[in-house]
Amino acid sequence: MDFTPFTFPPDNSSFSSSVFCLCPTAATRIFLPSVYTLLFLTALPGNALSLWVFLRCISTISPTHVYLSHLSISNLLLSLTAPFLAAYYAWGSVWTLSGALCQLVLHVITPVLHINIYISLVILTWVALCRFAVLIQHTHASRPSTCTTLLPHTFFTCLLRASFASRVCAAVWVVAVGGIVPVTVYYSVNEATAADGAAEEGGCVEVCYSPAVEIGGSLSAAFNVPLFLMFFIFYLLVLLFYMTLLRHIRRSRHSTNITTSQSLLGRALRNIVIIQVVLSVCLLPYHIFKPIFITVAHYQLQPTSPPNILNHCHPLSTLIELKNCLLLLATLRGSTDPVMYFLLDKTFHHQTLVLLGCNRNNLRGKATLGSDTGSAGQRTGQVVDGNVATATGDLSHESVL
Structure with missing residues (x-):
């Protein structure tokens, strides 16, 4: 499903979209609905539990927890769209x-889906920047990081405040919703008449799962360009932050002989790699393939079949199914994020187990260890004489995203 519904192109493109039908295979009719149903069953309770832990069970909120709580809200909204997406792929070729139902999927469900993808990207970028600031300030390698001298001290101070994180998240929501909703409103007001007129002429444009919806038109193609650019800019920023962190951690590892510090730094390295892999596996393939798909659909497709073959499969049917599978891969992050919180954040891990009543006796003995998670300003006092072991020990009990 494209980001915005179809803007009818002239001449040959209009003919191609209205005459040729999409021929959904089992990948669309069975696989996609099944996985979206599984996404709903796992993402809804997982993100609801995560949000409850962040808002009700953690007493001292750090900037990282603020970011992750907003990410949980976004994923919770995403999970609510999954049943409608499953129904669309299962019965969209029957809906008009x-x-x-088709209008609901096009004008409500699809915008929420893409809002989640880009809100998640921006929030993870800020999480990476926050972790970057904490680590380079509170651990010491053989020499200080260049970033501590290039960036103003007030910038690092703001990053370590939960109130600043809340303002950043609010701005991200406003920009994401404000950039996506007007496009769908424009379609509803100005292009619905054109769509209805084309549907009266017959052909496959009158069904919901059609080339008109899946390929999109000039408006949706143009609007996707800044989104693709934003993704790759933020993705490279996250990669830069994490590579800088890896370099700093390696330098810190070589500058200390404390065994505990070596272990904690190794854990930080592992966690950074896990998150970067998740971003690369879930989001990167879709954003690499989508520009290629748009180029093929809008600039290289030339209809060659005679107009009386109404049931002939659309030439891009296979590519459309591949695009939808990659979009599913991007949305599956909504189910994996709670697992990431559980594995990477010691406080979230501890509070979740307490909430579920697991290993309560063992957790009491570790309560003081898990309660160390807090704002970076509170932890700064624990860093004495540049002791790498103390600093990295505090970081190990917070999210190292």
């Missing part, structure tokens, strides 16, 4: 384009 003007039907209530």
Whole structure:
């Protein structure tokens, strides 16, 4: 499903979209609905539990917890769209384009889906920047990081405040919703008449799962360009932050002989690699393939079949199914994020086990260890004489995202 519904192109493209039908295979009719159903069953309770832990069970909130709580809200909204997406892929070739269910998927579900993808990207970028600031300030390698001299001290101070993180998240929501909703409103007001007129002429444009919806038109193609640019800029920023952290951690590892510090730094390295792999596996393939798909669909597709072959499969049917599978891969992050919180954040791990009543006796003995998670300003006093072991020990009990 494209980001915005179809803007009818002239001449040959209009003919191709209205005459040729999409021929969904088992990948669309069975696999996608099944996985979206699984996404709903796992992401809804997982993110609801995560949000409850962040908001009700953690007494001292750090900037990282603020970011992750907003990410949980976004994933919770995403999980609510999964049943509608499952129904769309299962029965979209039967629904009419003007039907209530199709319009709901196009104008409500699809925007929420893409809002989640880009809110997650921006929030993870800020989480990476926050972790970057804490680590380079509170651990010491053979020499200080260059970033501590290039960036102003007030910038690092703001990053370590939960109130600043809340303002950043609010701005991200406003920008994401404000950039996506007007496009769908424009379609509803100005292009619905054109869609209805084309549907009266017959062909496959009158069904919901059609080339008109899946390929999109000039408006959706143009609007995707800044989104792709934003993704790759933020993705490279995250990669830069993490590579800088890896370099700093390696230098810190070589500058200390404390066994405990070596172990904690190794754990930080592992966690950084895990998150970078998740971003690369879930989001990167879709954003690499989508520009290629748009180029093929809008600039290289030339209809060659005669107009009386109404049931002939659309030439891009296979590519459309591949695009939808990659979009599913991007949305599956909504189910994996709670697992990431559990594995990477010691406080979240501890509070979740307490909430679920698991190993309560053992957790009491570790309560003081898990309670060390807090704002970076509170932990700064624990860093004495540049002791790498103390600093990295505090970081190990917070999210190292």
